[in-house]
Each structure stands twice: as structure tokens, then as C-alpha cells.
Amino acid sequence: MAEKIATRHAYGEALKNAGANERIVVLDSDVSTCTMSVLFGREYPDRFFNVGIAEGNMLGMAAGLSTLGYIPFTHAFAAFMAGRGYDQIRNSICYPHLNVKCVGTHAGLSVGEDGATHQCIEDIALMRAIPGMTVICPADANETEAAVKAMVEYDGPVYLRLGRLPVDVVTDFEGYKFEIGKSVQLRAGSDVTIIATGLMVPDALQAADQLAQQGISSRVIDMHTIKPLDQEAVLKAAEETGCIVTAEEHNVLGGLGGAVSETVSSARPVPVVRVGVQDCFGRSGNALKLLEMYHLKADDIVAAAKNAIALKK
Numbered sequence: 001m002a003e004k005i006a007t008r009h010a011y012g013e014a015l016k017n018a019g020a021n022e023r024i025v026v027l028d029s030d031v032s033t034c035t036m037s038v039l040f041g042r043e044y045p046d047r048f049f050n051v052g053i054a055e056g057n058m059l060g061m062a063a064g065l066s067t068l069g070y071i072p073f074t075h076a077f078a079a080f081m082a083g084r085g086y087d088q089i090r091n092s093i094c095y096p097h098l099n100v101k102c103v104g105t106h107a108g109l110s111v112g113e114d115g116a117t118h119q120c121i122e123d124i125a126l127m128r129a130i131p132g133m134t135v136i137c138p139a140d141a142n143e144t145e146a147a148v149k150a151m152v153e154y155d156g157p158v159y160l161r162l163g164r165l166p167v168d169v170v171t172d173f174e175g176y177k178f179e180i181g182k183s184v185q186l187r188a189g190s191d192v193t194i195i196a197t198g199l200m201v202p203d204a205l206q207a208a209d210q211l212a213q214q215g216i217s218s219r220v221i222d223m224h225t226i227k228p229l230d231q232e233a234v235l236k237a238a239e240e241t242g243c244i245v246t247a248e249e250h251n252v253l254g255g256l257g258g259a260v261s262e263t264v265s266s267a268r269p270v271p272v273v274r275v276g277v278q279d280c281f282g283r284s285g286n287a288l289k290l291l292e293m294y295h296l297k298a299d300d301i302v303a304a305a306k307n308a309i310a311l312k313k
Helices: 007-018 038-043 055-066 086-094 109-114 123-128 141-153 200-213 231-241 256-267 287-293 298-311
Strands: 024-028 048-050 071-077 101-105 134-136 158-161 184-187 192-196 218-222 225-227 244-251 272-277
Touching (some): 007 141, 024 055, 055 071, 192 231, 192 298
Parallel strands (some): 024 071, 071 101, 134 158
């Protein structure tokens, strides 16, 4: 099996490679060796700015730079990008629809020992609720690289969610295509659809394998863009499989599960069972153990799939 790679590490390389575009400027809130924006800074020091632990100021600076024709990429841990920076993102970036990219790393429970204050499980909900914001959560290193390229070309605010934990590469296959707002079907199936995002995508594939051994056919969709959601793929899945499971390393309120539920409830009502953090804070501990403790593993997706199938009968 290929080496596991954290999406933040893949991001650092992708950002450095994108730096050949002289419009790109990078701002970081004194965590560049963690967000991996340091790689861009070493290559292009004249376009790299460490603003210190001042996320609001960083985002205000980025808004100003974008009005001069630059493409600012800003960086902080997800807890502080979506939390401390919310006001500036909402009013200074999204309200005037400026071309600023907001990168939140170390998202979700898998920050591990950093504990509940740093384990952001509500950032997707916060960002997708802001009008005009695009929200992307890549599954692996390959998808992260593709997302960065798409973000450079896209004119408008984007929130990119990245993780600390190394994950399997599952999208590096012939014919893979990344497009903002379009999901990727990784597995065909007819009994249930599993829609996953971020590090839950590899677990969704493992769950599909386990279900197949039990005679259950599972469609697996990689929903890398939470907003705009690929509603066409969601409604097609609802129509053809009759039930859906969502899987995310995020609160079950307001994230992928919420977005999918909103879509099917208004157009094609089917059971939706949400695998995610059950509206509670995280805790300090080993990242892999935490994912098990909060029921964010393949076995939990399998159980949810059986529940969803039972509900449609």
C-alpha cells in the first residue's frame, strides 16, 4: 500500500508549485511550519508574510491585497481560521466577494492531543452558512493538489479544510477529475449510498468492502466540495439506492450530513443516517483512538448503512 500522506503536507507542496503564478501571495498566522505554507515562504520570500498570532488582521490584509489583483492564501488552524477569523471572513471577504483563499489546517478530532479547544468540529457549518463562500474538504494528497490548482483558477472566496493525520491516497486513479462543486463516484452500488468527505472517504471504501462481503451493494461518493454541494449526484443516489449514509469528521449538525439532508428533504425524501461527531466537544488523546471513541470508523459506517437500509423498508 502507498505511503499515507497528511493533506496539509500535500498542500504545502502544491502551494509551493502554484507559486510560479506571481499573483499568489501567502499570509500565515505564525504556524507556517504546521500549515506547511513555510514551503512557499522559502521559495518565494518576497510574497510570504508571517503576520503573527493575529488571524483577524491577516484576513483584513488579505482582503486588501485581493483588491490589488493578488490571490492571497491565508493560513491558520481551522479552530482559529473559522473561529477568530469569522467576522473578517464574513464582512471583509465574503460580503464584497473578494478572491481570498482561507486555509484551515488541523481540523477535526484527529488533531489528537491538542484537545477540544483545537479540535474544530464546526468549521464546515460556520463557513457554508456564509453567503458566497465555497467550502472544500479533500480526501487525500492527490485531491488536495487538484483542489489547490482549482482554487487558483476560481475567482472568489474559498475555505479549504485540511487535516494533520496521514491518510491513504484513494483518488490517484486513471480518469480522476477534480471540479469544484462536482463529486466523484468511487464505487458503484444499488442498496445504499455512502457520501463521505475528508479522511472519512478511505473508511467509506473499507465499509463498502465489508458490506459487499455481506451481500450489500454500496455506492461510495467522495464529496470533496461541501458548498456548492453536488445536488445532482445526491438526488440521483437517493432515487437509485433509496437511502444515504453521510460520513464526516465534523459535527453531524451543519456539515456534510446537514447539507445532504437539506437537499433530499426538499426534493427526494429518503432516510439519511449521519456518521459524525454527535454534537459534543472532543477531548485530548491519540488521534486514531479518538476516531474510534467518537465512532468515526469503517465499522460505524457499516452499522449506519444497515440502519439506513432498514429505514427504507
